[in-house]
Amino acid sequence: MAGSKYAYVKNFEIPDPLLPNTYMVLRVDGHGFHRFSESHSFTKPNDQRALELMDAAALAVMQEYRDIVLAFGESDEYSFLFRRSTQLYNRRQSKILSTIVSYFTSCYVMNWSKYFPSTPLEYPPSFDGRIVLYPTEKEVRDYFSWRQADTHINNLYNTLFWALVQEGEMTTADAHATLKGTVSGQKNEMLHSRFGINYNTLSARFRKGSVISRKTETPESVPPDESDGSKRKAKPKVTLEISHVDIIGDEFWNEISDIL
Amino acid sequence: MAGSKYAYVKNFEIPDPLLPNTYMVLRVDGHGFHRFSESHSFTKPNDQRALELMDAAALAVMQEYRDIVLAFGESDEYSFLFRRSTQLYNRRQSKILSTIVSYFTSCYVMNWSKYFPSTPLEYPPSFDGRIVLYPTEKEVRDYFSWRQADTHINNLYNTLFWALVQEGEMTTADAHATLKGTVSGQKNEMLHSRFGINYNTLSARFRKGSVISRKTETPESVPPDESDGSKRKAKPKVTLEISHVDIIGDEFWNEISDIL
Amino acid sequence: MAGSKYAYVKNFEIPDPLLPNTYMVLRVDGHGFHRFSESHSFTKPNDQRALELMDAAALAVMQEYRDIVLAFGESDEYSFLFRRSTQLYNRRQSKILSTIVSYFTSCYVMNWSKYFPSTPLEYPPSFDGRIVLYPTEKEVRDYFSWRQADTHINNLYNTLFWALVQEGEMTTADAHATLKGTVSGQKNEMLHSRFGINYNTLSARFRKGSVISRKTETPESVPPDESDGSKRKAKPKVTLEISHVDIIGDEFWNEISDIL
């Protein structure tokens, strides 16, 4: 074959299988989204449309890749948890990482005009990604707690920061200086006393981020097939649910314990 | 800090630096593009618009990432060669791989309507990617020869195959059977005798694929700066050139020897 | 500094940390021990001295490396299990692998003359090694079951094989041919009927391999320090026990459950 004398270059491809029976978390992150959000005039501190677009892309990823059982998104990042036993692409790291990040990106760009109908894309947005392996459920749960705690910290800060700038007419430098060293209680208090904002009544999407879980519902009773009267095997119904609930406490994890 | 008790999960992120001073080739491949090309009615054996869209996305990648010095594309794949000494993202594999594949995907989707104005995207296209390291120039050159030889083999086959189907009114099964075991000479002969096609006169884009190289031109003389008469340092002008030339022979490599 | 212009070569050392919180099993294997056992006239099918020497080397490794909690040896191989949370050498793979294999080898050679007082070493024996990670206890247990099942299979085969050769005066080729395709029951039966050997009465060391576990005993009561009458903190006593017991069933694992 014409190409065979060159085919030896394939031998330089090093296999990269991920350790079997560990939990994979793949996180995508907006690349240079500080600039991207300014170029496209994202509302501060949170842009509902931008967050919904992220959710839509993540939902599409989970519809396409059935071995993803849970996802969590905030700001310009999304984390996807795979079933421990997934054999997707034989657990090849580069293949999984590149394909999922590419598909997420594609969904983001394709759906842009639906969420930003009057804001054309100025330039192509991109995302980076990484895969982290966790051997036990405890680390998986702590990983998602880590991200949701991060959501809270960032959102409280940003909510107050932009209130100081937008309503308090501070410069951004002054706003940062004002917030420096404050703890959560002080930030809550300032929000309330200065701007009349009760933090806990803000949109759960902003405070808690977005959670997408794959729920399997086995129908309790299945009527016999009418055509021949035989018993049919109940086909479990799988649904993807998006919510903005607490995932740090036990309740969430007890409910979805079957997916881990 | 609220999240600090969970932050230990970051320790599970394993560093993944690529060996310094080796050539990186990053190849992106259309994911499931057999189906994608059918869903979007790509012309067979080659769709000029689809190839130009790939070229446009690759060109955008090279404009954004200056350490890519050469790229080669055919069908639904593109290979990018980085400068040996690149320090992009500290040579972290996942970061480089995911970001470039994401950016390529983003450019592909954003530019779709320009090349397919009357064909809406039916669903989000995606690409996978991998990075392969090569220690020497010889392997780099053989890698690109391998891809161009592959272009030739596939295109000759596909050109004849689709001639048999479209003009010869064969079934695809019969066309495959007819071609089985034939060598290049026989295929050329069949193309000519049955369909009056002289393979070598077909579009170079189809026969040779697309080559994008980064050319650095140092202006030979720079006039003195008029404001103060001092000599100015000539700023080398970098241009990206797209062509469909042979990259297996020596000529191409002699010309671009400075980029390796 | 004189060497500083060359020190950049250190940058080519790629970090190789093992995934945290996973079980490490490090297995050492005799390198070319078929030849080594013949050169040093090991008794067939089992050489008690050679096995005791392996045990001695493994015991020394466990005395030196406190994070190894369990070891299993058979023939010319030994497997070492580390505590899941071990931070030995910051979990650097090459460092752990090379140091332990080196220490094992050193102990083997140093102790040779104790177990083979009248057989000088003809040439330097060596061992290779590998580290395998297991995320859960189940796999760890199955790993050790796999090795002990292997011990049984090999020992039954070898016991009968060498009986056929040594007592039955068969050639080795004939002995292999005789055994080909036989199952365990048939081998047991042949051993008994032809050679009067009841397999189950053979030395447990040969049939079960060697198990070394680290036992932690917390003294129930500690008398007060006589010098000042103060209560002393009970220091747990750690002992290494070597045995030749079944490690496939539950009993063994229930007893040592605290070490996992």
Added chain:
Amino acid sequence: MAGSKYAYVKNFEIPDPLLPNTYMVLRVDGHGFHRFSESHSFTKPNDQRALELMDAAALAVMQEYRDIVLAFGESDEYSFLFRRSTQLYNRRQSKILSTIVSYFTSCYVMNWSKYFPSTPLEYPPSFDGRIVLYPTEKEVRDYFSWRQADTHINNLYNTLFWALVQEGEMTTADAHATLKGTVSGQKNEMLHSRFGINYNTLSARFRKGSVISRKTETPESVPPDESDGSKRKAKPKVTLEISHVDIIGDEFWNEISDIL
């Protein structure tokens, strides 16, 4: 087969091939040799017997592993360079690393009594090891220059340090304080003026370390085979040479250019 239900644990063994066509340098280092050298009363600043023992072990490694073309040793470390194209153990990292380190250790312990006839081993010495890949000859050469520059720096320091302690009757703390911040010229001067030592006349082994290279000599003329008068193919004669020469300058590398 009895063990087959457990054999799945083998799937957790991750392949670890080293990038093809790169230079491998494997360095072994004495583990805890500060203590080891004190326990065994090594002469300071250099123990001729200990260095010769290291050389003997390294020589044995090179006799056994033909793909090692160059080695350099100083103090308690030795570096081995493999032929770029070596296929030893299919370039599996763990296999190569563990086997060579084990063999080196074995040779060290077996040969101990030859070099230390009246000093029994107090406890088993061990070595750690690592493999570093270098893509080009330049880095390989700089690697060895780095080690030899290190030899020089350490030896000059140690020679003066021990002269201050042994002949100057300083405490080790005072000796370190005296040397702090001095440059090479000052150390040479102190050695000469205080102790009458001309550094350059010290043993080359101490100043330059040990170099072992594999020399291939093709006999210039081969007499015809007498039995049939036919021309015989000259079989190249390979010899291992140990020396204590400069390997930083060009001369050494020009001479051995054929091995790279």
